[in-house]
Amino acid sequence: MPREIFQRELNHLVEEVVELGQEVESCLGTMAEALEKHDDETARQELGIDSRYKERGVEIDEECMILQARQAPVASDLRLIYTVQAVTNHLVRAGTLCEHICRAIVETAGCDRDPDLEATLSEMAHAARNLFREGLDIFENRDVDRARDLEAADDKIDLFYSEAMNLAVNPGKGEAGDPEWRVRAALTVHYLERIADHGVDIGRRTVFLVTGERMESAMSQYRNRQIEGYDE
Amino acid sequence: MDRRSVNEEGLTLSEISRERPEAGPETIERGDVSSGQGDSALGMKIENLSAFYGSFKAVTDVNIDLRANKVTALIGPSGCGKSTFIRCLNRMHEVITGARAEGCVKLGEQDIYGKGVDPVRIRRRIGMVFQKPNPFSKSIYENVAWGARINGYKGDMDELVERSLRQAALWDEVKDRLKQSGMGLSGGQQQRLVIARTLAVEPEVILMDEPASALDPVSTQKIEDTMAELKKRYTVVIVTHNMQQAARISDYTGFFYIENMGDPGRLWEFDETSKMFSAPERKETEDYVTGRFG
Numbered sequence: 001m002p003r004e005i006f007q008r009e010l011n012h013l014v015e016e017v018v019e020l021g022q023e024v025e026s027c028l029g030t031m032a033e034a035l036e037k038h039d040d041e042t043a044r045q046e047l048g049i050d051s052r053y054k055e056r057g058v059e060i061d062e063e064c065m066i067l068q069a070r071q072a073p074v075a076s077d078l079r080l081i082y083t084v085q086a087v088t089n090h091l092v093r094a095g096t097l098c099e100h101i102c103r104a105i106v107e108t109a110g111c112d113r114d115p116d117l118e119a120t121l122s123e124m125a126h127a128a129r130n131l132f133r134e135g136l137d138i139f140e141n142r143d144v145d146r147a148r149d150l151e152a153a154d155d156k157i158d159l160f161y162s163e164a165m166n167l168a169v170n171p172g173k174g175e176a177g178d179p180e181w182r183v184r185a186a187l188t189v190h191y192l193e194r195i196a197d198h199g200v201d202i203g204r205r206t207v208f209l210v211t212g213e214r215m216e217s218a219m220s221q222y223r224n225r226q227i228e229g230y231d232e
Numbered sequence: 233m234d235r236r237s238v239n240e241e242g243l244t245l246s247e248i249s250r251e252r253p254e255a256g257p258e259t260i261e262r263g264d265v266s267s268g269q270g271d272s273a274l275g276m277k278i279e280n281l282s283a284f285y286g287s288f289k290a291v292t293d294v295n296i297d298l299r300a301n302k303v304t305a306l307i308g309p310s311g312c313g314k315s316t317f318i319r320c321l322n323r324m325h326e327v328i329t330g331a332r333a334e335g336c337v338k339l340g341e342q343d344i345y346g347k348g349v350d351p352v353r354i355r356r357r358i359g360m361v362f363q364k365p366n367p368f369s370k371s372i373y374e375n376v377a378w379g380a381r382i383n384g385y386k387g388d389m390d391e392l393v394e395r396s397l398r399q400a401a402l403w404d405e406v407k408d409r410l411k412q413s414g415m416g417l418s419g420g421q422q423q424r425l426v427i428a429r430t431l432a433v434e435p436e437v438i439l440m441d442e443p444a445s446a447l448d449p450v451s452t453q454k455i456e457d458t459m460a461e462l463k464k465r466y467t468v469v470i471v472t473h474n475m476q477q478a479a480r481i482s483d484y485t486g487f488f489y490i491e492n493m494g495d496p497g498r499l500w501e502f503d504e505t506s507k508m509f510s511a512p513e514r515k516e517t518e519d520y521v522t523g524r525f526g
Contacts, residue, residue, distance in 0.1 A: 003523045072476055074509040074521050212511020 006071050017084050020056050021136040024095040031098050032125040040109035043102040053095035060088045083209040090198040097191040104184040111181035117167040124160035128196040135199030139206045147203035157196040164189040273467045274340035274436045275300035281335035283316045290316045292496035303468040305478035308488030313497025314471045318439050322358035323351040359430035363442040365422035367414035372406050375414040375425055379433040400428035401458045420451020440470040456481050475521055479509045487517045
């Protein structure tokens with residue numbers, strides 16, 4: 001096949017992104033487990049991990065720049081490099097947010113906690129991780145159809161967000177937990193929602209990678225096709 | 233004289249005279265060369281155009297709108313009919329013995345293949361620049377003035393020559409040696425001289441068949457910069473094998489392709505250049521622009 005070397009370089013680039021994604025996803029798993037089990041020792045394992053993700057992100061970014069300079073990619077090659085850069089950015093940011101949450105777990109280990117809010121946080125953390133993992137898997141397998149379902153899954157995260165924020169603002173009597181923990185819990189809710197958003201956008205970018213269309217446009221056309229089919 | 237080789241180098245005056253039809257309706261000219269023209273050019277509309285060499289059909293059923301004041305790039309593998317097609321756009325194709333075109337090619341509202349239409353006048357309105365620079369062995373000044381002179385230009389020739397050379401981005405490099413031979417210029421300068429010569433007769437459309445393929449990167453860049461300026465006043469069509477050049481300079485791109493060996497070339501995909509080089513619709517286009525072709 002023509003451009004074999006270039007194709008190998010592209011494949012290698014994707015492998016690196018997937019590998020970074022798996023590491024971030026693993027970090028999210030550790031964070032969710034630590035939240036669920038109030039395990040600050042487990043959370044401590046991930047402290048400082050974000051600097052490594054950022055370093056990897058810079059490396060991938062540089063590879064993308066060199067490939068663009070040397071290979072002048074167009075069409076699907078260009079979309080792939082563009083997508084790789086965007087996805088890498090999402091991975092690094094999600095990794096950083098995950099580290100923030102782990103730090104919050106460690107730093108509030110001795111605090112009193114609101115059990116209701118804590119349970120919601122734990123559930124939301126697992127949901128966010130699942131959504132993020134789904135986004136990553138969609139990217140790895142170029143599964144555009146599943147990308148369309150991510151939007152619906154994100155609605156669930158939004159419900160968790162509302163519920164958790166409501167609990168943070170209106171705590172039950174006698175079970176509010178320490179103020180510091182409550183503030184960190186509210187921030188964690190926000191971080192988890194952002195992590196899920198990163199996962200959703202990885203899926204959106206995959207739609208662009210495969211179809212060349214923005215998710216919003218692709219969704220619109222998809223819906224129109226369904227309506228046309230129904231009319232028939 | 234070999235008609236094909238003449239075609240490569242442009243027609244001579246005597247040949248132009250021979251090609252004139254006995255009579256025909258005069259076409260609407262772009263202003264008057266003596267008064268200069270406005271900025272708005274005419275576009276071209278091509279419908280069901282097929283081109284033949286004898287019984288061999290080289291290009292089939294091309295439908296395309298070449299929009300006014302835009303650069304349209306034609307790309308595709310060798311032998312797919314790009315150059316044949318572009319030559320049909322100013323009736324240069326038919327000067328080859330046995331060659332003919334079928335279909336409709338409109339410049340504005342006028343069918344250039346219409347009955348009685350003078351192909352020489354068409355070629356004045358739709359100029360062509362070839363891959364190999366073909367200046368005359370005359371002075372730089374005369375190279376530019378020639379076309380206007382044989383068309384009976386009565387205005388200020390000095391002004392026309394300067395204006396044409398400026399439009400071709402060559403004036404600053406040659407203004408002090410206008411009487412020197414055009415053959416003494418570099419390849420890139422010669423190509424811009426030929427562009428200036430084309431502009432001097434004030435065409436509507438400029439066709440360029442791989443105009444920079446024999447030039448170094450600096451000269452190529454100057455030609456490309458020139459084209460960006462030219463489209464403000466003219467409709468430009470360029471055949472190029474340089475993907476990046478097509479991506480850099482054109483507003484629209486047409487991909488020509490031959491599906492099976494021996495088939496005629498077709499316009500396989502046509503769209504805005506930004507679309508063609510980011511998300512083409514057809515796999516063959518994708519394979520070609522990404523270099524996976526073949």
